[in-house]
Amino acid sequence: MKISPDALAAALARETGPDAVSADPALVDRHSVDRQVPKVLCQVFAAEEVGAVLRVCAEAGAAVLPWGGGTLMSLGNIPKRVDVVLKLDRLARLVEHDDANLTATAEAGITAAAFRNLLAERRQFLPVDPSRPTEATLGGIAAANINGPRRPLYGGMRDLVIGMKMVLATGEQVKAGGKVVKNVAGYDLAKLFIGSLGTLGVITELTFRVSPLPEVAASFVATGAPQRCLDFAKAISNSALLPSALVIAGPENNGDASRAVAWIEGFEEAVARHLRDLTAAAERAGLDPGVLRDAPHDSLWQELGGFGWGSNGILCRLTVPIETIETLVPQLTSESAPGRRAQYVCHYGTGVVWALMEPTTAGLELYGELAAVVRQYRGHSIIVSAPAALKQNLDVWGEPPTTLALMRRIKQQFDPDGILSPGRFVNRL
Amino acid sequence: MTPGALVDELRTIVGRQFVLIEKEDVVVYEQDGSILQAMPEIVVVPADSTEVSAVVRAAAKAGVPIVPRGSGTGLAGGAVPAEGGVVLSLARLDRILEIDLKNRVAVVEPGVINLEITKAIAKDGFFYAPDPSSQAACSVGGNIANNSGGPHTLAYGVTVNHILGVEVVLADGEIAWLGGRVPDTPGYDLTGVFVGSEGTMGIVTKAVVRLMRGRETVRTLLAVFEKPEAATRTVVDITAAGIIPAALEMMDQATIQAVEKGAPCGYPTDAAAVLLAEIEGVREHGERAMALIQSICRQNGAREVRLAQDDAERQLLWKGRKGAFGALGLIAPNYYVQDGVVPRGKLPEIMARVAEIAARYGLIIANVFHAGDGNLHPNILFDMRKPGELDQVIKAGEEILKACVAVGGSITGEHGIGLEKKAYIGLLFNEHDLEAMARVRRAFDGTGRFNPGKLFPTPMGCGEVRLSPGKIPQGLWI
Numbered sequence: 042m043k044i045s046p047d048a049l050a051a052a053l054a055r056e057t058g059p060d061a062v063s064a065d066p067a068l069v070d071r072h073s074v075d076r077q078v079p080k081v082l083c084q085v086f087a088a089e090e091v092g093a094v095l096r097v098c099a100e101a102g103a104a105v106l107p108w109g110g111g112t113l114m115s116l117g118n119i120p121k122r123v124d125v126v127l128k129l130d131r132l133a134r135l136v137e138h139d140d141a142n143l144t145a146t147a148e149a150g151i152t153a154a155a156f157r158n159l160l161a162e163r164r165q166f167l168p169v170d171p172s173r174p175t176e177a178t179l180g181g182i183a184a185a186n187i188n189g190p191r192r193p194l195y196g197g198m199r200d201l202v203i204g205m206k207m208v209l210a211t212g213e214q215v216k217a218g219g220k221v222v223k224n225v226a227g228y229d230l231a232k233l234f235i236g237s238l239g240t241l242g243v244i245t246e247l248t249f250r251v252s253p254l255p256e257v258a259a260s261f262v263a264t265g266a267p268q269r270c271l272d273f274a275k276a277i278s279n280s281a282l283l284p285s286a287l288v289i290a291g292p293e294n295n296g297d298a299s300r301a302v303a304w305i306e307g308f309e310e311a312v313a314r315h316l317r318d319l320t321a322a323a324e325r326a327g328l329d330p331g332v333l334r335d336a337p338h339d340s341l342w343q344e345l346g347g348f349g350w351g352s353n354g355i356l357c358r359l360t361v362p363i364e365t366i367e368t369l370v371p372q373l374t375s376e377s378a379p380g381r382r383a384q385y386v387c388h389y390g391t392g393v394v395w396a397l398m399e400p401t402t403a404g405l406e407l408y409g410e411l412a413a414v415v416r417q418y419r420g421h422s423i424i425v426s427a428p429a430a431l432k433q434n435l436d437v438w439g440e441p442p443t444t445l446a447l448m449r450r451i452k453q454q455f456d457p458d459g460i461l462s463p464g465r466f467v468n469r470l
Numbered sequence: 471m472t473p474g475a476l477v478d479e480l481r482t483i484v485g486r487q488f489v490l491i492e493k494e495d496v497v498v499y500e501q502d503g504s505i506l507q508a509m510p511e512i513v514v515v516p517a518d519s520t521e522v523s524a525v526v527r528a529a530a531k532a533g534v535p536i537v538p539r540g541s542g543t544g545l546a547g548g549a550v551p552a553e554g555g556v557v558l559s560l561a562r563l564d565r566i567l568e569i570d571l572k573n574r575v576a577v578v579e580p581g582v583i584n585l586e587i588t589k590a591i592a593k594d595g596f597f598y599a600p601d602p603s604s605q606a607a608c609s610v611g612g613n614i615a616n617n618s619g620g621p622h623t624l625a626y627g628v629t630v631n632h633i634l635g636v637e638v639v640l641a642d643g644e645i646a647w648l649g650g651r652v653p654d655t656p657g658y659d660l661t662g663v664f665v666g667s668e669g670t671m672g673i674v675t676k677a678v679v680r681l682m683r684g685r686e687t688v689r690t691l692l693a694v695f696e697k698p699e700a701a702t703r704t705v706v707d708i709t710a711a712g713i714i715p716a717a718l719e720m721m722d723q724a725t726i727q728a729v730e731k732g733a734p735c736g737y738p739t740d741a742a743a744v745l746l747a748e749i750e751g752v753r754e755h756g757e758r759a760m761a762l763i764q765s766i767c768r769q770n771g772a773r774e775v776r777l778a779q780d781d782a783e784r785q786l787l788w789k790g791r792k793g794a795f796g797a798l799g800l801i802a803p804n805y806y807v808q809d810g811v812v813p814r815g816k817l818p819e820i821m822a823r824v825a826e827i828a829a830r831y832g833l834i835i836a837n838v839f840h841a842g843d844g845n846l847h848p849n850i851l852f853d854m855r856k857p858g859e860l861d862q863v864i865k866a867g868e869e870i871l872k873a874c875v876a877v878g879g880s881i882t883g884e885h886g887i888g889l890e891k892k893a894y895i896g897l898l899f900n901e902h903d904l905e906a907m908a909r910v911r912r913a914f915d916g917t918g919r920f921n922p923g924k925l926f927p928t929p930m931g932c933g934e935v936r937l938s939p940g941k942i943p944q945g946l947w948i
Contacts, residue, residue: 213902225884362572392573467657
């Protein structure tokens with residue numbers, strides 16, 4: 042940094058007002074990222090202020106980390122520097138809910154739960170199912186590109202976001218896309234910002250395609266041996282049925298059982314048909330079937346959607362071609378040595394396996410072995426969350442992408458001075 | 471490098487017969503499906519990614535533009551060599567390299583015709599979802615360049631939602647893989663931003679596409695209306711009832727009459743509009759959704775609702791829709807198709823506005839479009855031989871686009887900006903927005919040699935581009 046923390050705080054306070062800036066040790070400590078404590082916290086209330094803050098930071102050479110609800114901050118490499126944490130959770134207005142168009146626009150700091158409640162007033166919803174929805178912000182979920190179990194039916198963040206506003210390192214406000222569901226005017230910059238983890242700019246507003254709330258929703262749960270759960274999931278995946286999510290989770294009760302769970306939504310008779318066929322398939326696979334509705338249904342998906350986040354373990358995301366799940370899942374649960382065993386939630390339709398391991402060297406070794414299997418089958422794996430001590434000497438994103446040079450040029454174009462979340466992205470970009 | 475030296479080098483790379491320079495050979499590459507033309511200097515037709523890479527290197531050395539071209543069915547002049555250089559046809563890269571049903575992906579070359587993918591997997595109960603209306607003629611590479619849509623993208627999304635990765639040749643000739651065989655590869659979503667970049671970032675030489683499992687039921691109905699606003703109101707009400715059809719298409723009276731003149735399929739010629747609605751899913755869903763749609767049609771005064779009872783009837787209902795674009799040629803010598811989009815709730819308003827613009831200019835506008843996602847296709851009919859009429863057509867088209875933007879819409883839903891609409895992109899994006907896009911382009915192609923003069927609002931090039939309705943590529947429908 043070119044100026045002292047005090048001078049930076051004073052410069053920021055001139056832009057956002059003194060109440061919006063803090064260097065209170067207890068407060069900044071609560072906004073540490075991988076034990077890196079920011080020097081200044083800066084709260085914004087309007088997109089225009091984001092531009093002003095970034096201009097101050099650019100001039101001061103201060104590193105800025107955007108922060109929504111902080112629920113996903115464990116993602117990424119240990120930052121090179123954290124000078125300013127830019128708090129966006131008060132940038133939280135619903136801008137427009139055009140229910141006739143099945144679209145809704147909100148500022149990036151709105152929480153998933155607040156957005157859900159507002160959409161529900163007109164019987165619509167956004168199919169993201171994050172951990173801690175009362176804190177997780179839509180901007181944060183987009184920047185981290187964390188996708189929930191209902192992706193097979195509704196798509197992920199890159200499919201759901203149709204418009205975006207962002208502020209660049211220069212302080213310029215720019216937009217991409219729009220509010221219509223079909224739009225090919227210009228480059229789709231929103232795609233580039235989704236998953237960019239605050240390294241290209243700050244997302245300030247998002248427009249989503251949303252869906253009508255289903256008439257009925259229920260969960261189908263089948264419990265039994267992991268291999269039987271896999272057989273069941275494969276059979277469902279190859280059937281005419283269209284669950285919005287199909288998940289295998291385990292192990293259960295520290296034992297050798299797993300759960301195969303399907304989320305069913307739609308017209309009453311279509312849901313009934315699904316439950317009937319699922320029950321028959323579970324019985325054929327030798328699993329023990331059950332159905333959950335209402336509150337138990339909701340809390341089951343809260344548990345599965347938020348799996349592993351906020352734990353003390355090593356949470357990783359393994360993404361593989363669907364067929365490889367059958368190879369991978371047994372390796373997660375066969376305890377070859379003490380401490381080398383994982384809990385997992387596998388999103389069957391997308392080939393995404395979330396695995397949680399002990400925060401030890403043994404856990405890290407298991408991750409290394411799984412990552413090798415994943416690579417062999419042309420998938421990829423990342424460590425999503427781990428104690429800072431374990432992250433010290435590794436790149437949580439894995440091997441550098443083959444297109445690293447191109448990514449570097451993009452980063453250079455958007456953030457030549459490297460003030461936006463430096464070090465957190467692939468190969469410490 | 472002299473032009474002669476470049477031609478020699480290109481001949482060495484791809485073989486003499488695959489470098490075209492004579493006027494009678496290159497003339498077929500002067501136009502796409504738009505009304506814009508520019509005569510190419512050199513057309514080269516490489517066989518694989520290695521040759522594409524070598525061609526790009528040679529063009530870079532010679533410092534000339536490269537204009538990639540698929541089947542030439544684009545509607546915005548994207549494949550027209552506005553600033554000269556080398557037209558690079560991907561037509562020979564036409565192999566389906568791999569079909570992996572267990573993992574629901576296929577690897578294809580860019581010259582593969584869209585429909586060929588579904589044809590190759592239909593027997594196993596799978597399909598490739600993006601279905602541009604010209605899918606029997608257009609190529610996957612062109613679909614990727616334009617992020618193409620189609621009737622069924624209402625339920626399944628557009629091309630970008632179905633592309634996991636692409637192998638591309640970059641400006642320096644490097645062959646790179648963006649994305650991969652599974653979603654969310656670490657790093658920036660280069661595939662996501664590349665799809666829809668209209669040939670300005672690189673040239674696709676392979677693509678990993680997602681395959682979907684066919685649905686248990688497909689139900690299709692045709693609803694006939696006496697008033698156009700009753701049809702558009704029905705579209706709004708279907709969405710409001712929480713039903714997302716697989717497709718929801720509308721045709722107005724001018725289109726219906728053209729269809730019945732050309733390829734009759736029993737649409738009533740005195741109707742003001744017809745709606746074609748399709749539902750896919752499990753049987754129980756199809757039955758209930760169709761019952762709801764029927765009752766919404768009736769509530770809005772539909773005088774007739776025909777529910778197809780079998781596949782033959784379904785095909786017949788679709789036949790008119792599929793033949794509509796071609797049939798327009800029977801009622802006017804020329805037509806110019808627009809591609810505006812509006813928020814769905816604004817459909818009744820915008821259709822009234824289109825009719826008002828048509829009346830004011832004394833033009834006939836035939837509407838056949840993807841009503842379910844608010845994507846208009848007003849076809850402005852005219853006669854090129856009448857002096858000044860094309861100017862009026864272009865002015866009317868511009869007014870329609872401005873009206874779409876004014877209600878929160880876009881100037882293109884699926885055809886792209888290309889040459890045709892680059893003067894209008896400023897209606898949607900200011901200089902900062904466009905500069906942000908330009909940064910991405912510079913990261914991909916610092917020389918700006920890939921498809922120059924497209925997408926960005928640069929002035930028209932050296933005045934070589936001509937307007938002519940010319941030939942409509944075979945198999946084209948919108």
